Structures are given as C-alpha cells and as structure tokens.
Amino acid sequence: MPPATLHQVPIALGDRSYPIVIGTGLLGAASTWSGLPKAAAALVVTNDTVAPLYLAGLQKALAPHYRAVHTVVLPDGEAHKDWQTLNRIFDALLSHGCDRKTVLFALGGGVVGDMTGFAAASYMRGVPFVQVPTTLLAQVDSSVGGKTGINHPLGKNMVGAFYQPARVVCDLDTLKTLPPREFSAGLAEVIKYGPIADMPFLDWIEADLDQLLRREPAALARAVQRSCEIKAWVVGQDERESGLRAILNFGHTFGHAIEAGLGYGEWLHGEAVGCGMVMAAHLSQRLGLVDDAFVARLTRLVQAAGLPVRGPAFGADRYLAMMRLDKKAEAGDIRFIVIDAPGRAAVRPAPEAMVRDVIAHCTA
Amino acid sequence: MPPATLHQVPIALGDRSYPIVIGTGLLGAASTWSGLPKAAAALVVTNDTVAPLYLAGLQKALAPHYRAVHTVVLPDGEAHKDWQTLNRIFDALLSHGCDRKTVLFALGGGVVGDMTGFAAASYMRGVPFVQVPTTLLAQVDSSVGGKTGINHPLGKNMVGAFYQPARVVCDLDTLKTLPPREFSAGLAEVIKYGPIADMPFLDWIEADLDQLLRREPAALARAVQRSCEIKAWVVGQDERESGLRAILNFGHTFGHAIEAGLGYGEWLHGEAVGCGMVMAAHLSQRLGLVDDAFVARLTRLVQAAGLPVRGPAFGADRYLAMMRLDKKAEAGDIRFIVIDAPGRAAVRPAPEAMVRDVIAHCTA
Numbered sequence: 001m002p003p004a005t006l007h008q009v010p011i012a013l014g015d016r017s018y019p020i021v022i023g024t025g026l027l028g029a030a031s032t033w034s035g036l037p038k039a040a041a042a043l044v045v046t047n048d049t050v051a052p053l054y055l056a057g058l059q060k061a062l063a064p065h066y067r068a069v070h071t072v073v074l075p076d077g078e079a080h081k082d083w084q085t086l087n088r089i090f091d092a093l094l095s096h097g098c099d100r101k102t103v104l105f106a107l108g109g110g111v112v113g114d115m116t117g118f119a120a121a122s123y124m125r126g127v128p129f130v131q132v133p134t135t136l137l138a139q140v141d142s143s144v145g146g147k148t149g150i151n152h153p154l155g156k157n158m159v160g161a162f163y164q165p166a167r168v169v170c171d172l173d174t175l176k177t178l179p180p181r182e183f184s185a186g187l188a189e190v191i192k193y194g195p196i197a198d199m200p201f202l203d204w205i206e207a208d209l210d211q212l213l214r215r216e217p218a219a220l221a222r223a224v225q226r227s228c229e230i231k232a233w234v235v236g237q238d239e240r241e242s243g244l245r246a247i248l249n250f251g252h253t254f255g256h257a258i259e260a261g262l263g264y265g266e267w268l269h270g271e272a273v274g275c276g277m278v279m280a281a282h283l284s285q286r287l288g289l290v291d292d293a294f295v296a297r298l299t300r301l302v303q304a305a306g307l308p309v310r311g312p313a314f315g316a317d318r319y320l321a322m323m324r325l326d327k328k329a330e331a332g333d334i335r336f337i338v339i340d341a342p343g344r345a346a347v348r349p350a351p352e353a354m355v356r357d358v359i360a361h362c363t364a
Numbered sequence: 365m366p367p368a369t370l371h372q373v374p375i376a377l378g379d380r381s382y383p384i385v386i387g388t389g390l391l392g393a394a395s396t397w398s399g400l401p402k403a404a405a406a407l408v409v410t411n412d413t414v415a416p417l418y419l420a421g422l423q424k425a426l427a428p429h430y431r432a433v434h435t436v437v438l439p440d441g442e443a444h445k446d447w448q449t450l451n452r453i454f455d456a457l458l459s460h461g462c463d464r465k466t467v468l469f470a471l472g473g474g475v476v477g478d479m480t481g482f483a484a485a486s487y488m489r490g491v492p493f494v495q496v497p498t499t500l501l502a503q504v505d506s507s508v509g510g511k512t513g514i515n516h517p518l519g520k521n522m523v524g525a526f527y528q529p530a531r532v533v534c535d536l537d538t539l540k541t542l543p544p545r546e547f548s549a550g551l552a553e554v555i556k557y558g559p560i561a562d563m564p565f566l567d568w569i570e571a572d573l574d575q576l577l578r579r580e581p582a583a584l585a586r587a588v589q590r591s592c593e594i595k596a597w598v599v600g601q602d603e604r605e606s607g608l609r610a611i612l613n614f615g616h617t618f619g620h621a622i623e624a625g626l627g628y629g630e631w632l633h634g635e636a637v638g639c640g641m642v643m644a645a646h647l648s649q650r651l652g653l654v655d656d657a658f659v660a661r662l663t664r665l666v667q668a669a670g671l672p673v674r675g676p677a678f679g680a681d682r683y684l685a686m687m688r689l690d691k692k693a694e695a696g697d698i699r700f701i702v703i704d705a706p707g708r709a710a711v712r713p714a715p716e717a718m719v720r721d722v723i724a725h726c727t728a
Binding site for chain 1: 404447451454455458459461463464465485486487488489490511512513516518519522523524525526604688689691694
C-alpha cells in the first residue's frame, strides 16, 4: 500500500517551527524523508526491541538522502535512560567522524526520543534531529514539544534540554506491534488531554474506547491527531514551560513519585501517569474544584483503558520526598496540576495533610 | 579598597543579552551580585586550586542575596572536563534539593566555566548561571559568548550547549595570583584578537607587553576590555557560529590537534592556541594571503608572551586525524581560520599537502 499522510499538525515556534506528520506506510517510504536539512550522514538511534521490526525499512528509505546512514541500537527500557547509554550515541557519532550537520533519527518510544533529542542538542552543541515515534505514548506526547533528557539516580529527566526536532513522523502502522501493556500506557496520555483541555474529546474516547483498544486505524488517527493538536496549541504558547505548558503534566507529579519511589522501570511511565491522574483528580475534588462524579468517571475510563488506578503502598513520606524533587517544585513547595473545572487545568499548591489523605486513599 | 567597576561591555543578544563587568575588588562586594534572577539558593562551582583563594569571599558576598549558598569543589584541570566531574554538579544540586530557579556561579577558569555552564544549561533543562572567571584566558575568551561543554575521549568540547550566562564578572584582582604559565596562556587569546580584527590593538600589545607581563592594572584592564569588546561584537552578530564567529577560532584547529594529539592537559589550551596561531599564520602565508614579515611578527610576539611557537612532533598523520574530528570540519574536509589580510580573518579549506608542509615546518 502506498504511504498515506492522513494529517499534518504544525507546531508554531517561529524559526523552530516544524510539522507533525501522521499517516500510514510513512516509515519505509523515501518521500517521507525529503526536505530535511542537508547532510552527508544520518544516524538512526533505536533500541533492541524496535530494531528488528523497523530499522532495516527506515535505513532503506533514508539511503537516497544521505551518503551514509549509520545506526546505533541501545538496550530497551527506562532503566537505560542514563548517561552511560546516552554516551553510546556520542561514541557512534564520533567514531564515524560525524560532523555538525549530521541528522539524528530517533526510532522508538519516549526513551529513545528523549535520549536522541538530548544527544542532538548536545553533540557539537547542536545537530538537527527527527522524531520517528513508534509507540502511542511517544506519538501523542513525548516526541512533540522538544523536551529531551536523561534520568539521574536522584530524579527523572533531571538532566536535559529544550530542543525542537526538525520533524515528527507518526507512522500509525507501528502501533500494531505494540504490546497491550504499552498501548494502554499510551492511552493514559491520550486521556489526559480531555480533562485538561477538551471534554468533547474525552466523550469520544469513552464512546470509542473499544475501537481504540482494537487499534482500528480511523480511531488511532483521530486519537493521535487530536492529542498532537492540543499539545501543539499548548507548546506554541509556552515552549519552555514558564506557565501554561505545565498543564500537560496533569497526573505527572504523583506519577513521577510512583516511578521514582518504585525505581524506574517497574511501572511504565504511562501507567504511573494513569494512576497519577486519578490521584490528582481526587486532590482536585478535595480542593473543591470538581465533584465526585468527575473523579469516578475519570477513574472508570483509566481502568477501562487497562491502567492501574491504585498507587503502590510505599508510604506517604516517600511519595512526598519524591514529589519535592519534581522539577515543578519551587523552594521545597510541591505544586500540583489540578482540574480547575472539567476541560481546564491549573497549577496549585495543596496542603500537605490533604496530599497525605489522597495518598492514603489511593494506594493499595 | 572599595570595588571599582572600570568598564561594562554589553553583549547584545535580544532577550539573552547580558553585561560583562570588569573591575577591581568586585568578587567580595555584595553589591556586585545585585539584580540577578531571584532564587532561594545559589550553587558556587569552583576547583581545588581556586577555592582556597576566593571561595569564602564570594560565598560571603552572595549570602545577603540567597537563603542558601551551596558549594561544590571540583578537581582542577582539563583532564577532569568530563562527564564524571560534571555529574558532581548535578549530584550537588539534587542532594540539596535545588529547584529550577537556582543560580549557578562558575568561579574559576575556562574548565569550571564550560562545565558549570553546561550543567546550568542541562539541569532541569536550564537554570540561570553567572560567570566569575579568575584566569586571563577565561576573562578574555571562554566566559563570554555562551559556549559550554565537556570533552569526550574522542574529541574536545564535543558535548555541550550554546547557553548564555546572566552576567560575567571579571575581577582583575584575581589575575594577580595566576601562575606565569597560565597568564601567558591567557595572553594567547588576547593576542588573537589583533590579527583577526584589530591591528592597532596588536600594536599596543607589542608596545606594552612588559606592562602586561608585570600585570599592571591599567594594562590588564585595557587588554580585558578590548578583548571582550571584540568578542561581544562577533558573538552579537553570530551567536551560534553559523559564520563570522568561527574567526574566533584562529589558531584553534592546529591548537586542538596539539591538545588532542598529546592528550588533554599536557599543554595548556592557550599554549596550544599560541602555537596554533603561528601555524595558521604560516598556512595563510602559503595561501598567499599575508607576507613573511607578518608571520615573523606574530611568531615573535607569541614567543615574547612566553608561549611555544613550535608544535610537538607526533607526525602529520596524527595532526590531520585530530583536525578531521574538529567541530568545524564538514564531511571530512578540514576548514581553517586564516588571516585574509592583517586584521581580518576568514574560513578556508587548504590543500592537504600544504597543511602537511606547515606541520613539518612548524614542529620540533
């Protein structure tokens, strides 16, 4: 089947603007990769799960555009989102004598995208890169908006850069091979866009969840497109997260605490965000912003999407300690993304006792 | 003696503009540090040579401005400009629970400045930082213009970011304690500004070299001020080195080859640049751009400043291999900064045989 571009979502950031291209059959088509910055060489970064599925196809499609297409295959998983693994990208670039026009391609999920993006931001102080997300989570969230980075033993994504890709290519075909657990993790970030920005989108997700879970192309296209539109709208107004952009972190303060508290890699990021959204909804309810019915509705949908709705019981102290290390914290005060009203989010502090109550209520 | 601001050089980069403040008695005066971005905490990064001389004074002067002034003392030297040492800055920031408003202060020479700047660029994707250069080289070159980074075993400054400080404070008093070898290394970068941009400045350096070598305050002030003015003028036109800024690398292509070929830390950066300028002048002469008298004049001045004028004899092959890894190389072609005419520089390729001739002629 010939490639089909179903939709293009522009990200408007002045001279750092770029398109998100959404469609089918894109990855293996040479035409997908036209019009990128000129260079002698490309480096495709991927992981050992994705490589057997898509690396050869992408390499072949890139071949007409570059004299050399190098590759580096990293170990899969959040546990490897560290300096040692990042350094393998620099090793590959330098051992191939790659110059500062070399274009990097991030073929994989959020971890590959974040690490490749940070490598691109840092190699010779910046080379172009292209996001080729192959997971639902990466297509609807992490590949868009220019957040890149690695984890530090004391905190997730603590070392990184704001660095925009030259293009994002979302090939919906790649979602077919995703394990169910990872697909559900991606749905967490899709669901997120409803309560923070677009309740009719939440209505649609609820109504068509079965089609989504069956990965019907039309449903996938709509989920990816609308998610990217909302993310593009937010990032276009606040690239460096000085304000509005923080709403995209709904569920992430509790979620990061779960991930860090258990050790990275125990829960998938999307699983932690799914559960984190339920906890943040409870907090919003206790702050008098939303009603019980809203909390129950969001909890039902998160659960129906195949995601956990109860957090691990490692104690409120540990949750709070992890949240104080969150990047959104300021001078030790934890700030939460809460739902101000269905379809609208805001950043607010919350009394510690209330947060402890929510943790006690929502953990197994 | 009360602090005296002798000069302020503005760096005009739109919303990333900042001043270079040059004077005496600045470091220990609380007023020097007014008007910086507000934060609960500061972290002073320095090394074990500079710490006993200036750390306590700076900490005391910063105390009125921040609730907490943390410090981290790194091992001194180019050999430590690596990921492991950089990570000690992240460890300090995270173990003190520093948020993303924390201001970093780079107290030391070029290595401390480059590493602190890259840590500031990367910590939580960017926190403010202030350059407090204590070496001549850092005051006239590396602290100004926003180049930050670390070395990789396969190349110098290969991993980094363009990231501008909020302020540069050059306290001329700190130059008094500089060992003669380091002071001469700094003079290499001062001399550099003459042939690339300002021959009357070169005339003055030749005439007043003795005063400079005796570190007379008036001579130091003039050298630092004029160097910063020229650098500010260049960086203001080309922040990310897409063109003009490359002229600041006069002497650096040969110089980096010397440093990398010997192993970082054998020669000081400024020593390699001094010798590299002589080699680049020879190349310019062979390209028919300058005459023998110009080469002889520059060689004499570099030598009189206490710098080497003959490169190490590790063979032309190794020089060329190291130069191909230079960030200015493109698709394997080495590009040199040459003197087009006295006072004006340009970027040009050169025939390999000619480069080999220059290496043979200029190495011991």
